[in-house]
């Protein structure tokens with residue numbers, strides 16, 4: 001794809017910032033220099049974007065706000081009068097009904113292992129909301145030591161890959177286990193096993209931890225300058241919205257609104273929409289209280305799973321059982337690929353009913369850990 005002919009690169013374009021801000025009713029006292037530095041012409045006190053009724057039309061009419069509201073649902077506790085008072089239950093009736101369609105992978109463990117007998121199991125694990133609980137500050141989404149130990153023992157028995165929306169280096173740092181494959185930026189930055197014959201031209205053979213040979217695959221490499229530009233614009237244009245946080249995920253950008261007052265979510269969305277109007281090669285997807293800006297290339301977590309299976313020499317193997325565990329909308333692409341190509345199945349981590357391409361469910365990261373531990377025990381016993 002020739003990006004240059006269709007898009008004029010601009011570094012933190014002042015016009016875009018000014019246009020976005022004025023559309024949102026940001027005071028005219030705020031302007032931005034071409035380098036992205038903000039200048040307060042009349043003092044910084046007016047720097048918070050204000051809403052103007054009737055202006056934020058796009059995000060209200062295109063369903064974006066609805067998607068933002070419905071992202072990251074949590075289970076509501078239900079109360080029941082049991083005679084001596086009120087008892088609270090962690091699961092509600094709707095969740096139990098939903099589990100008829102998406103049975104618990106723990107409750108179905110025997111069924112799963114019966115099916116897995118004699119098969120080569122490969123594990124794909126999402127990070128946020130799967131291995132670590134969702135927390136308000138993305139920089140503090142740490143994994144517990146017991147989860148780390150569990151993932152480490154998983155890797156002794158099964159090829160295991162972490163596939164995250166975060167930048168690869170960051171998720172590697174969070175997980176801190178070396179004997180795994182890592183795919184960051186929603187699968188657009190993969191460190192995988194060395195491949196014998198490679199159809200992908202942008203693969204680079206390199207050495208990694210312990211001097212092992214690996215393959216680095218970055219299918220969106222040419223988008224890097226564009227992503228950097230948009231990152232600067234997003235940081236600049238959202239900086240006055242209390243609670244908004246822009247995260248650099250290398251080949252994508254996350255715009256978090258979890259800590260923004262709900263009445264200002266439309267402003268966050270409109271800023272992202274307005275900026276993306278100038279970038280037809282970038283698109284927007286929704287995550288858990290986060291808007292994800294990413295290249296339009298035909299690549300996602302599902303493609304990353306296929307790529308890794310190919311790299312492991314297992315894509316044509318009928319005895320493979322790939323298990324993908326994830327909680328997010330972006331994990332659905334991987335669930336779908338596994339079902340469509342009959343390579344395995346997805347397990348959705350959710351404490352609330354949700355539509356999904358997964359087959360099984362788990363409630364939260366603690367259940368994920370229990371499931372992984374059970375797999376390790378089952379495998380170690382079967383080897384004796």
Ligand SMILES: O=P(O)(O)OC[C@H]1O[C@H](O[C@H]2O[C@H](CO)[C@@H](O)[C@H](O)[C@H]2O)[C@H](O)[C@@H](O)[C@@H]1O
Nearest residue numbers: 127128134135136138141164165254258288290
């Ligand atoms: O593919 P994942 O590993 O699930 O990454 C998806 C995004 O996860 C992170 O954001 C989410 O988790 C945060 C920490 O719990 C939470 O504060 C945020 O609201 C969630 O959206 C991460 O920060 C993003 O960069 C990832 O894209």
